[in-house]
Amino acid sequence: QAQLVQSGDEVKKPGASVKVSCKASGYTFSSHGISWVRQAPGQGLEWMGWISVYNGNTNYAQKFQGRVTVTTHTPTNTAYMELRSLRSDDTAIYYCARDRGDSGYDTERDWFDPWGQGTLVTVSS
Amino acid sequence: DVVMTQSPLSLPVTLGQPASISCRSSQSLVYHDGNTFLMWFQQRPGQSPRRLIYKVSNRDSGVPDRFSGSGSGTDFTLKISRVEAEDVGVYYCMQGTYWPRTFGQGTKLEIK
Numbered sequence: 001q002a003q004l005v006q007s008g009d010e011v012k013k014p015g016a017s018v019k020v021s022c023k024a025s026g027y028t029f030s031s032h033g034i035s036w037v038r039q040a041p042g043q044g045l046e047w048m049g050w051i052s053v054y055n056g057n058t059n060y061a062q063k064f065q066g067r068v069t070v071t072t073h074t075p076t077n078t079a080y081m082e083l084r085s086l087r088s089d090d091t092a093i094y095y096c097a098r099d100r101g102d103s104g105y106d107t108e109r110d111w112f113d114p115w116g117q118g119t120l121v122t123v124s125s
Numbered sequence: 126d127v128v129m130t131q132s133p134l135s136l137p138v139t140l141g142q143p144a145s146i147s148c149r150s151s152q153s154l155v156y157h158d159g160n161t162f163l164m165w166f167q168q169r170p171g172q173s174p175r176r177l178i179y180k181v182s183n184r185d186s187g188v189p190d191r192f193s194g195s196g197s198g199t200d201f202t203l204k205i206s207r208v209e210a211e212d213v214g215v216y217y218c219m220q221g222t223y224w225p226r227t228f229g230q231g232t233k234l235e236i237k
Contacts, residue, residue, distance in 0.1 A: 035226065037174075045166075045174065045217055047226040061225045062126075095173060100221075108180055111221055112164055115173040 002027040004034075004096050004116035011122045012086050019082040020119045022096035029053055029072075032101035032110055034079040036070055038092040039118075048094075051079065054103035086123045093118040127151050127220050131229035137237045144205040146232045148218035153198045155222070162221035165194055165203045168231075169214040177216075178203065210236060 007021040022034060033052040037045050049060040051070040058070060064083070072079045079096060096116040100106060128151040138144045154161045165178040176185055178194035181201060191206040205212060213236060218229040 037228075044215075044231040045168075045219075045228045047219075047228065050224075050226070059224045097174075108160065108162060108221070109183075111162070111179065112166070112174075112219070113176040113179075113185065115175070118173050 002098060002110075002114050004098065004114055006094075006096060006116040006119045009120040009122070011124065014087055014123055014125055016086050016123075017082060017084040018086060018121050019080055020094050020096075020121070022079040022081070022116050024077045024079070024098070027098070027110075028105065029077040030074055030101075031103040031105040033099040033106075034070070034072065035097050035099040035112070036068075036081045037095045037097060037115075039095070040089070040092040043092075046092075048081070050099055052101050052103075053079070054101040054106075057102065083121075086121075088123050091121065091123045093120050095119075126225055127154070127223050127227050129218055129220060129227050129229040131216075131218060131232050134230060134232055136232055136234045138205075138208045138234060139237045140210065141207050144208050144212075144234060146203045146216055146218075146234075148196075148201045148203070148229050150199045150201075150220055152223075154220050155198065161197065163194075163196070163201050164219045164221060165192075166217045166219065167212075167214050168217065169211075172214075174217065205234075208234070208236070 035050040036048040069082045130149045166174040168174045182194045215231045
């Protein structure tokens with residue numbers, strides 16, 4: 001079955017960058033996309049951005065434009081999310097989730113299912 | 126951005142009783158192809174979110190049939206016919222019709 005496994009927890013200093021990985025298995029990675037969602041401690045879910053693995057198209061939340069980049073490496077079925085200029089309020093759990101790919105081989109049934117296990121990024125001096 | 130507004134934000138329910146969560150969008154979620162991309166997620170304590178419902182009313186495999194989704198346009202509802210202890214957690218609606226994707230604030234379901 002489809003599965004997403006994320007990289008381990010990170011501790012970063014303010015101003016640094018973090019790159020979280022998300023490795024897919026159990027489905028055709030290149031036909032779909034990946035969205036990234038974060039959750040600050042005790043807070044709700046916040047969508048950050050998306051990439052179509054199929055055609056490389058991206059879309060980012062305005063809040064993160066210029067500070068976040070999502071990429072993929074198809075030979076290893078891995079997606080990445082890099083967040084730069086970290087601040088203390090970037091402390092959160094970061095999730096990846098399968099999303100639309102616009103390949104014609106994905107359907108709405110694939111969107112936001114599954115999710116990765118989450119990666120805690122702590123920003124502290 | 127499309128604003129998703131859930132109510133209530135806190136939902137204490139007696140075991141075996143029904144529960145209902147409302148989700149309203151600031152604009153119609155009907156896509157130009159006629160589909161409505163409204164999803165519901167459950168997040169149990171300490172776990173990743175799990176999708177329960179996609180396209181308003183399609184229940185995911187493995188999701189108990191006590192969960193049901195309904196609605197159209199801008200008004201949507203998630204219903205649990207008889208709440209069980211394992212249903213404790215936070216429930217989110219999310220729209221996938223427009224960019225950016227947007228979530229509701231979440232509704233915390235607890236047992237009375």
